[in-house]
Amino acid sequence: MNSSSRLACCRWVTAGLVCAAFGWGTALAAERPLTDDHRYKRDPVFVDAGTLIFVLQARPEQLQLVRLKLVSGKQQPVHKDETRSELEPAVSRDGRYLAFLQSRTAASVGMVIEDTREQKTAEIPPASGFSGMRSPAFTPGGKRVLYVFAEGGRQKVFSCNIQAGDRKVLVDVAGICNWPSVSADGRYLLFGSTRDGNYEIYRARANDGSEIQRLTRHRAQDVRPRFSPDGRRVVFVSNRDGNREIYVMDADGSNVKRITEHPERDDYPAWHPDGKRIVYVSERKGRFDLWLRDVP
Numbered sequence: 001m002n003s004s005s006r007l008a009c010c011r012w013v014t015a016g017l018v019c020a021a022f023g024w025g026t027a028l029a030a031e032r033p034l035t036d037d038h039r040y041k042r043d044p045v046f047v048d049a050g051t052l053i054f055v056l057q058a059r060p061e062q063l064q065l066v067r068l069k070l071v072s073g074k075q076q077p078v079h080k081d082e083t084r085s086e087l088e089p090a091v092s093r094d095g096r097y098l099a100f101l102q103s104r105t106a107a108s109v110g111m112v113i114e115d116t117r118e119q120k121t122a123e124i125p126p127a128s129g130f131s132g133m134r135s136p137a138f139t140p141g142g143k144r145v146l147y148v149f150a151e152g153g154r155q156k157v158f159s160c161n162i163q164a165g166d167r168k169v170l171v172d173v174a175g176i177c178n179w180p181s182v183s184a185d186g187r188y189l190l191f192g193s194t195r196d197g198n199y200e201i202y203r204a205r206a207n208d209g210s211e212i213q214r215l216t217r218h219r220a221q222d223v224r225p226r227f228s229p230d231g232r233r234v235v236f237v238s239n240r241d242g243n244r245e246i247y248v249m250d251a252d253g254s255n256v257k258r259i260t261e262h263p264e265r266d267d268y269p270a271w272h273p274d275g276k277r278i279v280y281v282s283e284r285k286g287r288f289d290l291w292l293r294d295v296p
Contacts, residue, residue, distance in 0.1 A: 031293040034068065034279065035075075038287035043088050044279045045270050047095050052270075052279060053078060054290060055087045063087045065100060068290070086112075088135060092142035097162055099136035099145050108132050111147055113162050122164035135179050139186060139206070146170065146180040146189070157191055157209065170209040179224050182206050183231035183251070190225045190234060201225045201236055201253070215253030224268065227251070229275040235259075235295070237267055246280055248295055259295060 035041070040057035047053060050070050058064035058077075063085040065078035078098075079086065085103040092098075098114045104125070109132025111124045124147075126132045133147045139159075146159045157171035157180050171177055175194035182189055189206040192199050196214065199221045204212045216222040220240035227234055235248050241258065244265040249256040260266040262282065269280040272292070282291045 031291055034070065034073070034290040034292055036289060038289060041281050041288045041290060042268050044268060044281065044290055045089050045091055046273055046279070047091050049273050052290075053089045053091065053098075054281075055089070061085075065089055070292070090136040090138055090145070092138045093140060094142055097138065097142055099138065099147075101133060101136070104132075109134075111136055111145075111164070113145055113164055115162070122162065124160065124164045124167075137180050137182065139182050140184055141186070146182065148178050148180065150176075157189070170206075171204060171212070172209075173212070179226075181226045183227045184229060185231055188227075188231070188251070190227055192223050192225060199223050201234070203251070203253075213253075215249070216256075226269065226271060228271050229273055233275075233295075235269045235271060235278055237269065246278065257296070259293065 042055045044052050044054040052068050052070070053065055054068060055063050056066045062083065065086045066075050067078050068075050087101050089098060089100040096115065096117050098116055100112055101109045102112050104110050108126035110126050111133040113122045124133060133149050136145050136147045138145055144159045144161055146157060148155050148157055154172060154174065155176040155178065156169050157177050158167055159170055160167045170189065171191060173193060173195045177191050177193045180189060180191045183206070186206055189204045189209065191202055193202050198219065200214055201216045201222050202212055202214050204210060218238065218240050220238055222236055222238045225234050225236040232251055233248050234251055235246060237244050238247055243263065244267050245261065246259045246266050246269045247256055248259055259278070265283040267281050269278045271278055277292055277294055279290055279292050281288055
């Protein structure tokens, strides 16, 4: 571990000691670094309580899926012989299925759905020209994958089965939709949209995209929403306080709280399976690392 990560760990331990000494309980949230190589990263997602997958810039021209063990810190490529860029991983709740985007050319991206148990894959190839899917996410039962795709002048929310068939449009509204997330009970669909001018966060019925309700109202960008494992809270990213920071709110849009505070960017949050912590990418002086943080 290098000096910057040692300093971060000291800050985490010191915060805990101060809380204990003054009886503050969880007034200061514990945080700790998970990586210290400072290479460009994005899109972390948990496979289980002790393992996550994230995207690493392995070479200047390639983004690579990497598996990280939290206890040991061991990292290894998910697809070690792959030379194409892969990004935006999503994992089914049972850990069996992995969905991700894979580059086809510099201008097009396909979506791959991998059965890690049977070692089988299905895919939706990109359409002609500059196109591609974005933001895959599984339904709670792992039977369908949601994603967004630009079609007819709008970026819509679609769903398909795990064989990449039975494609259906769930949300088709003006503007750009992105980052679908389904609640644990399967009732609600969360997504970001520019339908009202800038990126805000919305909730709809997950089965058909009806009853759309706006959850955030701010002149700044509110992006990358994700339901907590129990479906009661939402983590998201916003630049409402000057730069990209991480916030949480209740599932109905109330009780918004800022979680991170730093002059540089904190981004790409994902819930730990226990629903009490998040992993995120933190940028410090142009260096990128994964951090794990308690959510009060």
